[in-house]
Amino acid sequence: MYEIRTDLALEAHEINAQAGREDGIRTEEETIDGFLVTTVHVSAGEGERLAKKKAGTYINVDVGKSWLLASEGFAALVALLAGQLRRLFPSGFSGSALVVGLGNYDITADSIGPKAVEKVVVTRHLRTLNPQLYKSAGFGDLCAFAPGVLGQTGMESAEIVHSIVEAVRPALIVAIDALASRRLARLATTVQLCDTGIYPGAGVSNRRSELSKETLGVPVISIGVPTVVDAATLAYDLLGKDADEQAAAALLAGDGKDMFVTLKESDVITKQTARLLGFAINRAFHGDMSVEEMEELLS
Amino acid sequence: MYEIRTDLALEAHEINAQAGREDGIRTEEETIDGFLVTTVHVSAGEGERLAKKKAGTYINVDVGKSWLLASEGFAALVALLAGQLRRLFPSGFSGSALVVGLGNYDITADSIGPKAVEKVVVTRHLRTLNPQLYKSAGFGDLCAFAPGVLGQTGMESAEIVHSIVEAVRPALIVAIDALASRRLARLATTVQLCDTGIYPGAGVSNRRSELSKETLGVPVISIGVPTVVDAATLAYDLLGKDADEQAAAALLAGDGKDMFVTLKESDVITKQTARLLGFAINRAFHGDMSVEEMEELLS
């Protein structure tokens, strides 16, 4: 049977809610500064089974077409996302964090992770190189990198992340990745933050090993944005419950598996969304740093 | 009523053939070196009306997944496309040609034109700067440029092309552009060459004025490759003749119009296909230039 592919806990919940199965999944909605924030709590056991997601907290922020925001609106959204990110910090967190941008820089739909990393204001090295600046600026302790993809490095992302974690010993990992959604309307308009790490098969590329507290020994917050909808998923949705599954399967066979639905301006949108995520991270860790200050520090 | 969008004469013909309407459209098939070459002759009047294409010759080469070809296969395909391109040369052509790469360099799905231009070996300036080299190498007389897009220049592509044609007075124009197809299987796997020029609305971006012998006073050969399928077109196809059009329309309304179906590796594929087209043009105009020689001249 064809399996609907989604990385969003919100969508997994929608699928199950339609089917009348809700145990172990609890959802809250809130509107902040005009943005809808939906928090999905997946509990262990039944919740995990139904959601097909690890137990934990999944925050969906409906950011809309954020790439069209003027600078004031953009700054407000950066602050909002930073606040949501802080909700997922381990209690009592005041240590260092490692930001990891997963995916392939050269494939637009998979590039949001590495591109977001370019927008992170790293400060870890300043503690020793420039302690004055470090203290006076109210910086947090951030380092960041993009591990690349297997076909370019010969090494699993997870393998590289693991070795860097050993060396840096951060108190927290923030992993950024492209996601798959099942709804066209969510392409680039939803940011999912969760405290459960990252699991195989997310996004466009294949990832063979998970990044999580279990595997790395450090809490992992993941941030993701849907950049693709499977052509097959779209077809299935359109054909609906009455449709001939086989027809869709046949039509998409062979070609469909290498295709997806994406936004016409995805190159530009990906770049802008990567900036949004990088800036939200800066804001979450570096106190009240303004968008302008970030631009200056990154130029 | 929803209108199926395609830039391929071959597909227009398929639509009509299904409907039992064939007058004024004649099709020939031939297999060369394992590649299927389909030539569609659209005649004036009834042919134009049915095909919704200008009267002329449309050559479709089914190049398959050309980006996976090893170097020998690639060289063979370059030679094949060059031969098909020469079929469309005006009779007795021996003059200069201007290659125009239409589209937006920064939007992957629309970038095949400007990227192909980067792979064209230009020679027009050598006639005066280096006449020895020019003669001994058996070069044709080529110049090339990419006019950019309206939002970046403030000028219509057609307006810029027109003014350059006035200055350069070439005997032939070759215009390269991204196309829309209605079949997933044709994404990046079909090259269409035709002798009728380029008309508004082709490909991803909007183009307000045509490029044709009528408007420019010079014959225009166009080369196009489908890089997108409308999400709406896919939906329509899937839903088929029995389906509720309104359902598809509703589902896609708003969002669908900004989306399309594309290949997962479209960044890489676009780059490779642009190289294929540029090299085919070099081969068509510069005698027996080999792929290796082109690489050297362009490095």
Next chain:
Amino acid sequence: MYEIRTDLALEAHEINAQAGREDGIRTEEETIDGFLVTTVHVSAGEGERLAKKKAGTYINVDVGKSWLLASEGFAALVALLAGQLRRLFPSGFSGSALVVGLGNYDITADSIGPKAVEKVVVTRHLRTLNPQLYKSAGFGDLCAFAPGVLGQTGMESAEIVHSIVEAVRPALIVAIDALASRRLARLATTVQLCDTGIYPGAGVSNRRSELSKETLGVPVISIGVPTVVDAATLAYDLLGKDADEQAAAALLAGDGKDMFVTLKESDVITKQTARLLGFAINRAFHGDMSVEEMEELLS
């Protein structure tokens, strides 16, 4: 004898002033917002002969290390440069302008022109496409493009500019180009604006024909920034008047002519300076447009 190479009228004047020759060259200095602005008036005849520059007004703004400016300082400098640019507008100017970015996008030291063009807010097309927006925003009438370089297009830049001018018929041309300086300290720290157009041999690449009112029929303001110092010029300066010219010539022969002195971070600095120039042009033509508004319109 070795000829000192400079595109800056200011430097030509310095050379002559040292030699006690000043007739026909008049210089004014002014400090605005902390930036030194030097205006060199070259008069016809003796002035031209001594300055080796066309008669006209050359404004040098000592912008310092503008790439280090925080956003407030940057905005102030944009406004200052816009004001200086307006000083060179033809009297009674209220028409359209065409911005031309000369040079090679792919060679860092020669790329400031095409990269500045990417930062220009073009509006010419809005008059017809969106007259409401056009009027209410207080936009001027700008279009912009980069003609590329001979080796990539087969056409002279001047030839392309000429043909576009014929089509667009602007009331003014603003041409941006990389310059050569003879002083290390001026690399990327000086902006020269002049009302005399652009002449062969400026900057890194060769340009065979001038862009001027004489050749194009439209006034041409040029904006340039030194991005290179000839290695040979540096050597000559160091060796000074007492030195053995022949020694320098021998040492640099062969290799020296393909080399230049540049800044270690020239990639980043070029990008930032291109942004400065593009934004100054926007400010000069589009009323009180702020840096923030430009960023939004260009994103």
Next chain:
Amino acid sequence: MYEIRTDLALEAHEINAQAGREDGIRTEEETIDGFLVTTVHVSAGEGERLAKKKAGTYINVDVGKSWLLASEGFAALVALLAGQLRRLFPSGFSGSALVVGLGNYDITADSIGPKAVEKVVVTRHLRTLNPQLYKSAGFGDLCAFAPGVLGQTGMESAEIVHSIVEAVRPALIVAIDALASRRLARLATTVQLCDTGIYPGAGVSNRRSELSKETLGVPVISIGVPTVVDAATLAYDLLGKDADEQAAAALLAGDGKDMFVTLKESDVITKQTARLLGFAINRAFHGDMSVEEMEELLS
């Protein structure tokens, strides 16, 4: 006193030879396929002191303007460099190697390391993913990555390399880096291979910790190409032994330290030279892989 800066053992030897000091440094010259190969053996103690280089073998290949080579000449040079690289393999080497590209991708003069890494055919992951292909192709066991720079990651390159080495446990490390030379004529025309690793201060950027067998526990071969000559070094050379050092120092003070001499086409040359190094590594490790096969595997 001003210290002449060079990363080339060959140049260190020249300086000392002029001064009549040669103990502990032995040099051999050989011409292979028209390329001059100079091997400098630096012995422990006196050799190290004079050469200011670690004891070991330094091979200089005078590759000339390799970016102008036609494909046959390029293939021959790839094979020659591969052979020289194999001379430095630890005796009995048959294990896995990790290729590390040091430097900043975004600064042309410092980008040769990361750009070379993009041209390495990695195979480590194929042993498990595709053992058939792996065996039949005669591949060696390569993985590769670029650790980025401190200001972008917050982590020292050496720190990252160290942690990856711990994870991958290769039998050999090949580190690629940009070098400084003292002679203009050597810019991009010399490749230095040595078996002593990489030490602080090489190339354009600062590197705080060495990469060597002592620090990493694995033999480190380094490959470097001079991409810059200090403006100050050039000045010193020009002024010669009779010159007023103070004059040069004054002239270059402040500005000179941020400047260097480089080739006018350094963007293009760096890209081509990175390809040369990457391909030489492929050839050294992957048996008789041809340039064509590498192109196919990397496309």
